[in-house]
Amino acid sequence: MSLTDRLAQSANSSVGSDTDVVPARENELDELKVKYHYTLVNELGPELDDTGTGREALKSRVEQILRSLLAIETMPLSSQDKEGIIRDVIDNILGYGPIEQFLKDQDITEVMVNNADSIYIERAGKIYKTDRKFLDEDHLLRIIDKIVSQVGRRIDESSPMVDARLPDGSRVNAVIHPLAINGPMLTIRKFSKDPFTVDDLIRFETMNSEVANLLKACVAGRLNILVSGGTGTGKTTMLNVLSSFLPGDERIVTIEDSAELQLRQDHVLRLESRPANIEGKGEITIRDLVRNALRMRPDRIVIGEVRGGEALDMLQAMNTGHDGSLSTVHANSPRDVLSRVETMVLMSGFDLPMRAIREYISSSLNLIVHLVRLRDGSRRITQITEVQGMEGDTITLQDIFRFDFSMGITEDGRFKGRLKSTGIRPTFTQRLMDFGIQIPLDTFKFDPMARR
Secondary structure (H helix, E strand, O other), X not given: OOHHHHHHHHHHOOOOOOOXXXXXXXXXXHHHHHHXXXXXXXXXXXXXXXXXXXXXXXXXXXXXXXXXXXXXXXXXXXXXXXXXHHHHHHHHHHOOHHHHHHHHOOOEEEEEEEEOOEEEEEEOOEEEEOOOOOOOHHHHHHHHHHHHHHOOOOOEOOEOEEEEEOOOOOEEEEEOOOOOOOOOEEEEEOOOXXXXXXXXXXXXXXXXXXXXXXXXXXXXXXXXXXXXXXXXXXXXXXXXXXXXXXXXXXXXXXEEOOOOOOOOOOOEEEXXXXXXXXXXXXXXXXXXXXXXXXXXXXXXXXXXXXXXXXXXXHHHHHHXXXXXXXXXXXXXXXXXXXXXXXXXHXXXXXXXXXXXXXXXXXXXXXXXXXXXXXXXXXXXXXXXXXXXXXXXXXXXXXXXXXXXXXXXXXXOOOEOOOEEEOOOOOOOHXXXXXXXXXXXXXHHOOOOOOOO
């Protein structure tokens, strides 16, 4: 018996022979999709997991089998029904199931799967619930396992939480039983296939052209810059834009938990941390990679995010000839950035006096770029702050640019405010001049009126 005949026999064994011509109801179509899905998975299992089989060839084979099965299906189906079944079953088997269409939609920035029956998306900074769902928990688990295995990671009861990425660099987080009480959870932070440029951020009003020129000058002048903000504020996007200002003739080392940065320079070395194996061995942390990067003769070090003891190694790099480094950190304000970095330095395990830590921070960091996602869904730079040094036991900060919230909100709820100079010229302008980088003096001119 041929494969198609065996599949047809298996597929039709679970349906009746009622051939009355009645419109196929939505739940009947769903049942049909589930039936064909598991019929194909059971029969083609090893072939589906064979990485040597080309995706297009496998897709063509699956589609051919589905059309053969649908041709002998007893349930009355319109051509639209059949095409919908083929599309969904192929997505479920070879793609990412019901979230496949969301991953292809460039306007969607986040996909949030709370469980097999609940999928949310973020569009234009707002969260919406969708009517899509997975076939069942097993289907969702299979998609999660497919994603994490692509980057050499694993997820199971012994390791029920994982960070991974899609082939395009989109960030993935998954949590399963026993940690996930309501079912497997999957969160995907999408990244554009074509990374956002500085012109895109100006168009989105994340910043203005004056600020863009200033940040470009700061990167060229080898200032150490931290990008701060909460979750989903656009820190990685901003880090990508700042990294695009790095000279093409410098040796750049990027260090990340999951490789997300999309640098276009030629001389880029990308490092990615590694979790422990099933025996609890073989873990390579961000801190290990930072220490190793110092032996790789980097001109610049770009760290995707500091969240632990690697903060001390980052500061050491900034203070030992690797100035011009870039990174991100979670914080609610520039002042909170310093508190977080202090705490992370203490997490390194070294018993250092607090004043020594603060002096180290103040001499290492030059600039903090703080981002906020506002209630209207837009992501804006709200503060650009210079780290000036120490006064007594306190690190002194000075805002160079600040978002003007006093301009109010439009009728449709969008903030009218924009980033404006505080009128204070930063102390690092002399350093930039020493590098031959000139900044127009009116960049720092205070203007109470909104500037475009």
